Amino acid sequence: MSRQPSAPARSEPGRPSTVRSLARLRPYVAPALPRIVLGMVAALLAAVVALVIPAVLQLLVDGPLSSGDTAQVWPAFAVVLVLGVVEAGMIAARRRLVLTPSTHVEATMRNALYAKLQDLPVAFHDRWQSGQLLSRSVSDLSLIRRWLAFGVVLLVVNLLTIVVGFVVLFFYSWVLALIFVVASIPVFVVSLAFENRYSVVARRSQDQVGDLATSVEESVHGIRVLKAFGRGKHSLREFAKRADDLRGTEIEKAKAISQLWLWLLLVPDVAFALCLLGGIWLAADGQLTVGQLFAFFATATVLRWPVESIGFLLSMTFDTRTAVDRFFEVMDSVNTVTDPEHPETIAEPLGRLEFEGAHFRYQDSPAQFDDLVNGVDLVVEPGETMALVGLTGSGKTTLLALVPRLYDVTGGRVLLDGVDVRHLTRAELRRHIGMAFEDATLFSASVRENVLLGRPDLVDDLVESERVLREALDIAQAQFVDELPEGVDTRVGEEGLSLSGGQRQRLALARAIAARPAVLVLDDPLSALDVDTEARVEAGLRRVLASTTSLIVAHRPSTVTLADRVALLENGVVTAVGTHSDLLATNEHYRYVISSLDDGDVPSREEVLA
Incomplete structure (x- = not known):
């Protein structure tokens, strides 16, 4: 970098x-x-x-x-x-x-x-x-x-x-x-x-x-x-x-x-x-x-x-x-991700997410390098859960970052309910989008403040804020907070480093859930969890994902099972979309990718394709 x-x-x-x-x-x-x-x-x-x-x-x-x-x-x-x-x-x-x-x-x-x-x-x-x-x-x-x-x-x-x-x-x-x-x-x-x-x-x-x-x-x-x-x-x-x-x-x-x-x-x-x-x-x-x-x-x-x-x-x-x-x-630094002069608005978002020929490359990337996202066409319907799978460097995380405009596309469009995300103010867009990262970052504040970070509307409503907090913690299987010295009012320390990696991930997931977004974007949020905890979190997520449009980067086969459909990325391009079982039956590269996600020994590509 x-x-x-x-x-x-x-x-x-x-x-x-x-x-x-x-x-x-x-x-x-x-x-x-x-x-x-x-x-x-x-x-x-x-x-x-x-x-x-x-x-x-x-x-x-x-x-x-x-x-x-x-x-x-x-x-x-x-x-x-x-x-x-x-x-x-x-x-x-x-x-x-x-x-x-x-x-x-x-x-x-x-x-x-x-x-x-x-x-x-x-x-x-x-x-x-x-x-x-x-x-x-x-x-x-x-x-x-x-x-x-x-x-x-x-x-x-x-x-x-x-x-x-x-x-x-x-x-x-x-x-x-x-x-x-x-x-x-x-x-x-x-x-x-x-x-x-x-x-x-x-x-x-x-x-x-x-x-x-x-x-x-x-x-x-x-x-x-x-x-x-x-x-x-x-x-x-x-x-x-x-x-x-x-x-x-x-x-x-x-x-x-x-x-x-x-x-x-x-x-x-x-x-x-x-x-x-x-x-x-x-x-x-x-x-x-x-x-x-x-x-x-x-x-x-x-x-x-x-x-x-x-x-x-x-x-x-x-x-x-x-x-x-x-x-x-x-x-004097120029902000390339700005609000439009005449913004549009989405009164009641349904959560339909669409990529139309989306391209992205860093401004200082050498000309001979390919785009990290190289013409992605993908539609995620309202309430649908879509998993993104692909080998390391295929563009999964970069594609997710285009949704809340952490980066702007350098070609094509990303649409939310038919509106180009660049035509919405950043504040409105990010109210509709919730995101949890694999590298969970917490702030030097209480558990309560970290989880309710995306809900400033609940600052003066103690009853509702407590209900939302508890619901998010339960879904994310983060009940461990009750064992902390001051419960949900315990300060977690700088970047949350006083907690384990799995605990930080669960609180970050709870934060995304508590925001009640129309679209939930998850970048492998369960990677640090053990198998039993992951299973309980997945059960809670199924309840949330049933009514929320979700785009999930999957690095584990178990995470793929959460999805209604799976999109396969290869070199910044979506090369196949379908259900997990259909892609297993019809796509050789998908079988190789899924095999590489197993917790056991990773076979060679030739062994999988033989």
Whole structure:
């Protein structure tokens, strides 16, 4: 099965700029934008207040301290104290304004991503690693939230503070300010060059985080297999290799950031030294008062933090740009299984199921490969039970998946009561179709919630929900749930792995039965059951199937006996349809397939056909 590649992103001419990428957040950020802007205003006011304090200190140095009038010191002290309190208040206001709305943006984006993942077809999930999707929905969105609450606010405010601060520096001394500005130019040059290098490494790092999450998830889900085959150390080596690759990428990121920090720390120090030398000369020459020199350096000190912060704020911004790109990779994915613009409806479904020249092949299948379903023509009448039999790879499971539109046909049609299933909304179609898979998947919820998953209409009807639940459990021979610690309210654990394979299959079968569908689609739902339990389940199923149209993939001869008719699949084509006894008498390939389904030794094709 192919997977979505996680190769490192590369700078390409057509790649959107950082600003354009981040601008795609606008629909999600719009409700929070007023408070974020107010947070920026509060932060900017705090910065302006900080720049005013050196002006007060200038007046203090050139006035009371120069004249020896100590009585004027206390008013200046009071002004500085008030300005300091105002600055602290503005910083606190900035935090209060931006923290809550940024969490709302994160929640909105996470809900949108989850809804998109639920809406995208099975083919999408076949291609993508679950760890990649997990890292996008957790770490990437968390990074975007932190950038909205902290990064973008301080980046904008600090840039404006630098501009305002440079203007103030020119007010004190244009010569010293010019020296300071010219000495700071390398910082901006290095910052621009930093983007190209860092963006590529940041993308590779976040993709590798997704790969690492996939490794953990696969190891946890497959822990029984790893322990059974003694491959824990092998899995650890594979994990350690991926972790080491991520470590190397993180070191490369750290080196890029450290080179930027070198300039961010060195340049201001050099600028301070040059300005100090020039300031002393100007003050000695009488072109600059001591108070002005003091205020100049106090202002330059205030500007030091905004200048130094540019480094990590830029790296945070580029990380966020990558996170946004990764988020929209999923959100931009095209859903090929969609609802029709003008849907039809089936008021009272009878359950007549028909395949008309149905074809299916995966989009990325090589051209020389045949379709998995290659022109199937088959009709299942209302109330009829049809078994699908065939050798492995003949297309049985794929054919079943076309009924509820887990995949869409690539040719021909599938009809329910004469209506093309693509002309129904997916919600209505799946209300009429119930499905149970061989690989039974349960959710980390109670037995009751798992079985009644397809009956949201019974949430508020406790009496009817209990009756439907009990009936489905009885038919599926799942009375074992009463022996669980809390009965039907027992949580079955992640994917139901706390239960045996047969128990999971019976609960999955009960879930399909409880949905009361017009068409029941079963993909070998009894494969994990023992013979006695299977016989009891089959007896219960006969009661259900008597009034329900059913399409069953059969991997056991006993399952075939449930069916009114049998369809034989060979290389994606239905080659024969009839009763079990008729096909046994007339079709050699059918006899071979049925013989291969026996629990005993499987004879060769030549032995069966002899």
